[in-house]
Amino acid sequence: xxxxxxxxxxxxxxxxxxxxxxxxxxxxxxxxxxxxxxxxxxxxxxxxxxxxxxxxxxxxxxxxxxxxxxxxxxxxxxxxxxxxxxxxxxxxxxxxxxxxxxxxxxxxxxxxxxxxxxxxxxxxxxxxxxxxxxxxxxxxxxxxxxxxxxxxxxxxxxxxxxxxxxxxxxxxxxxxxxxxxxx
Numbered sequence: 001x002x003x004x005x006x007x008x009x010x011x012x013x014x015x016x017x018x019x020x021x022x023x024x025x026x027x028x029x030x031x032x033x034x035x036x037x038x039x040x041x042x043x044x045x046x047x048x049x050x051x052x053x054x055x056x057x058x059x060x061x062x063x064x065x066x067x068x069x070x071x072x073x074x075x076x077x078x079x080x081x082x083x084x085x086x087x088x089x090x091x092x093x094x095x096x097x098x099x100x101x102x103x104x105x106x107x108x109x110x111x112x113x114x115x116x117x118x119x120x121x122x123x124x125x126x127x128x129x130x131x132x133x134x135x136x137x138x139x140x141x142x143x144x145x146x147x148x149x150x151x152x153x154x155x156x157x158x159x160x161x162x163x164x165x166x167x168x169x170x171x172x173x174x175x176x177x178x179x180x181x182x183x
Contacts, residue, residue, distance in 0.1 A: 001054055004030050006061030008087045015052040016075045023052050024120065024150060028172045032148060035168060035179065036116075039063050043115040046070070046107070046140075048100045048131065053080035053093075055118045060089045064116070069095045070103040100127070101134050108138035115142050120150040128155065132180070136162035147180040 001023050003011045015023040024032075032055075033039075043064040047056030049071060056067035067089075069080050077097045084090040096103055100121060107114075117135060121127035128151055135141055147164060149157070153176045159166045164180035 001052065002026060003054075003058060003061045003087065004033065006058070006063065008057070008061040008089065011061075011087050013052055013054050013057065013083045013086075014079050015054075016073065016079050024054060025172070025175075028150070028175060028177065029054065029058060031170065031172070032177055033058065033062065035170070035177075036146070036148075040115065041065060044068075044113065044142075046114045046117045048103070048117065048119045049121045049127075050080055051076050051120065053083050055120075056080075056093070057083055057087055057089060059116065059118075060092050061087070064092075066092050066094065068107070068112075068114075069093060070098060070100055072097065072099050100131060104131070104134045104138050104140060107140045112140065113142045113145070114140055115145050116148065117141060117145065118148045118150070123152045123155075128157070129161070132161050132164065136164065141182060143182055145182065149178045149180070151176055151178065 001013045039062040041063045045059040045064045045067040047069050050069040053069050056069050157178050167179040170177045
């Protein structure tokens, strides 16, 4: 696993050990950022269920202003910190060891809005729908913001979920990416 492009291109990243995390494969990450195109230099990014932090780090490497990394696993938080130190991107990062759903409440209470929200929750636990609902209820996505969901291929998401509209959908083996924006 490595940083694909930007100021930290080629840096190798660590991933948490065990079966609880599924780091986003480089080919999926590359495709994701090809779909998004250029990242605005003023972008604020949320990497929910961050695991290794590779997606948030990729956003930072490509010029995003700041990235928030949320994970409830102490091992993941440790790896995210190590990856940020190694890539020297820690000054533009905030790390939170907290449940993903609770973190959305925290961001709403602080008035933080995101341009990109990446979600890769544990599969098969209906967390994606709960997280989308909470993001909608708490209005933490900027008007032109984009939500990117990495999920199991078997999960087919509707074209409209709460107030979000599907922009794109791609399959990669047994994983899929679904993109949403505000209506």
